Amino acid sequence: MAPKVVRWGMMATGGIVQTFTKDLLVDPKTRGVEDVCHVVTAVASSSSKDSADRFVANFVEGKQGDTKCSAYASYKELVQDSNVDIIYVGTPHSHHYQNCRLALEHNKPILCEKALTVNAEQAKTLIDEARKRNLFFMEAVWTRYFPLSIEVRQAIQDGKIGEVIRVSADLSIGEIPEDKFDEGHRMVNLDLAGGVLLDLGIYALTWLFQTIYHTLPKEKRRAPTVLGTAMTSEPRTGADEATTILLNFPVSTPSGRSSTHGVASAALRAHFDFERDSDQATPAVRIFGDQGEIQVFGPIYRPSRYRITYRDKQKQTEDKTFEFPGGIHGMSWEGDEAARCWLVGKLESETMSWDESLVIMKTMDNVRKQGNLKYPDDIESTEYPIDLKKRDPSKHVQTENRD
Structure with a gap:
């Protein structure tokens, strides 16, 4: 039986999205996966279409056969693309709440980088929205799937x-x-x-x-x-x-x-x-x-x-x-999990459930309370939409990629 193809949309073009994309486009058979395969059909940058175009040229073109990939200058265009099955949110965690709300309100399933949000109230709101809309939603804690x-x-x-x-x-x-x-x-x-x-x-x-x-x-x-x-x-x-x-x-x-x-x-x-x-x-x-x-x-x-x-x-x-098969960095396994869950109609992954994401966010809220650590009000807010353009995410250099 041929593997089922899942079409991904990439929200952001920074280091973590580059790594995730490269991993997804490695032949799944190299890691023993034969039931699903991945293609990237859209990429969006919040700064410019040029950035999205460069991403497509450097990380997508020539790596997925004849499948085309669109480049967008806004996240709104991305979530409106009917050729996208699931969106990977790779923006800074300060922006996850606003970005995920945008995708959910356009009925797009989501794999969102950790930390899922900056506080538990935001996480619960997103989970409730995903449940209400019957949409798959998962925190991308890649290490759990190794x-x-x-x-x-x-x-x-x-x-x-x-x-x-x-x-x-x-x-x-x-x-x-x-x-x-x-x-x-x-x-x-x-x-x-x-x-x-x-x-x-x-x-x-x-x-x-x-x-x-x-x-x-x-x-x-x-x-x-x-x-x-x-x-x-x-x-x-x-x-x-x-x-x-x-x-x-x-x-x-x-x-x-x-x-x-x-x-x-x-x-x-x-x-x-x-x-x-x-x-x-x-x-x-x-x-x-x-x-x-x-x-x-x-x-x-x-x-x-x-x-x-x-x-x-x-x-x-x-x-x-352990080795990392096919030269992957290690993010392919969480992509496989998200694809499988979405294909069979699951709303969450048992390995990184909504309950556990929420408990961890509550724990970090308590840690911040004890440490008297606060973020700006608009970053902590559950109001939507809020324009966070004044918060510059362009220096999004992901720690996982320092090796």
């Missing part, structure tokens, strides 16, 4: 390390902000909801949630309590340049006989592992069970190695390394 992540979750559910007592996860990138980012850069600019929490910290939280919360049956999942937050402000802009979060998950995994502590951290100036490319590398995620430990080596947004050690020394340590 074969490595799936294996780690399965190992926990199988009880390989016993009851999970504590999980720690860190994504710190070792950059001096004054040297690396000007004050308008999205990593430090509050006008673009800048700072480490929504950009880096969400990956640390992803590992906590996918190994503690998500590994439980749905009926046993309980939102964590934010026991403490420590934040350091970037001296020029006030955005958080370092954030550490202590969570208590009231129901432990896999049996629910305890609670589980979670420690999530992210920082600009520190680094998760300066020896990451040597045999002295240390894990950036540690999942502590009462019978063993799972260690995941960073960077945690794109890990390729994990190790399981056991309390019982007669059990041999397991150490596994």
Whole structure:
């Protein structure tokens, strides 16, 4: 049976959209996928048609046979294109709410980059809108769909390390902000909801949630309590340049006989592992069970190695390394998932459900409240439409692409 073709529209032309597009257009058979394939039929830039034209020329033309791709100078034109099945929103998270509302109100399914929004109220409004319109809507947390992540979750559910007592996860990138980012850069600019929490910290939280919360049956999942937050402000802009979060998950995994502590951290100036490319590398995620430990080596947004050690020394340590087939960066798997869900009429992905996206956004709201971190009112608002053109997203350089 021939694979079903899904036609994508790209909202934005920055680094993350370029990477996603390149991954989608790699032959799915190279990663063992034969039921779906992807084409890009439209691209839109908010700044100029020239930008969209360049994107099409550089990343689409000649890579999908005879399928044509339209270039647009506005997102409104994109969402009105009848040749688009699903839209990938790759704008800064400060703009996700407005951009997703636009797509939903034109009855377009969406795969939206993380963080889904800047607060839980915005996320809930979008979810309610998608539900009302019977539209697929998913937060693009690509790491969850890696074969490595799936294996780690399965190992926990199988009880390989016993009851999970504590999980720690860190994504710190070792950059001096004054040297690396000007004050308008999205990593430090509050006008673009800048700072480490929504950009880096969400990956640390992803590992906590996918190994503690998500590994439980749905009926046993309980939102964590934010026991403490420590934040350091970037001296020029006030955005958080370092954030550490202590969570208590009231129901432990896999049996629910305890609670589980979670420690999530992210920082600009520190680094998760300066020896990451040597045999002295240390894990950036540690999942502590009462019978063993799972260690995941960073960077945690794109890990390729994990190790399981056991309390019982007669059990041999397991150490596994993964390749990225077909030369993909790793975003193809979330694209495959979104396509499959949309094709069969699902509104959400079980691996990144609406419930979990909302619980994580509520957790980050509580973290910001404890750290007294606020974004501009129009960025936090659920009013629609709001013209955010004064918030310049043109410096949208995605952290995942720094390697």
